[in-house]
Amino acid sequence: MIVTFFATLCIAAAVFLAASTYNYVEFYRAVEKFDAKLQNVKVAVDENNVKVNITFEMQNPTNYVGMSLREWSYALILEIGNEEIDLSHNSISYYSEPITITPQWTRNFEYNDNLRATQQSTSRFLELYESYRDKQVSWNLKVQVILITFMGTMYILMSSPLTSEL
């Protein structure tokens, strides 16, 4: 009887070991493939105010289980010629309740930012706005996420370019 119990225990341990090792391998893929994609940027200029609407998506395209999102921040950069204007930035924390990242996790984010001309980057943008209006410009969304993993806290930096009409 004890031999049967031992044999059953061995088989169960082998199955669970294979499953947890697969998940462990998926962790490295998850960190490599974790992604942020800028989907749309809308800019509306109203006298001296600039309204920016950003939509982007964050995703974990793997089957890893065991990671959560504690904080993320973004910076929206407008690239005109050799110039880079840091137009909008924001930071969101989920310290009390981190977001659990499930397998094949995808989440869409939409943010509105009201920029005032008193800011240096906004005033520079307003200077260039008329000459680039309705023209194709390059955006770059730089995202930093803070993930809670079994290895501790991990920082991942991502960048997502997009070309759209201003």
Next chain:
Amino acid sequence: MLGWSIITSFIILNAVYHKFLEPMTINEVALVFAASVLTGIVLADPETIIFAYIGSLAITTLILYASLTLPASLIAITHPTLRAALMEGAIGIVTRIVLIVVVVPCLIGSVLGGMIGERMRIR
């Protein structure tokens, strides 16, 4: 011998996969010890136990190292910190765990289990 190694590896790796850099708790050491006692009861022969112990130690080390470095063989890891944590971390973790959690508890547990096993057979 292989079964013993699989159970020991499962207990250890299950803990490592949940808290990579933290030391093993007394619960995990107790589970490894209990598995060794059970193996000792099943084997119930001092010579076989010593032979199985040496073999199990080698196989457990192999399973632990192979499992922990498996991502490096399967995935092209470009993240430098992650790669360093994986390669250097695996060697450190396996050495530390084998010395602290496997060597002594497995030996004492299997010898104790062997004694229990012999008594059970006599009766």
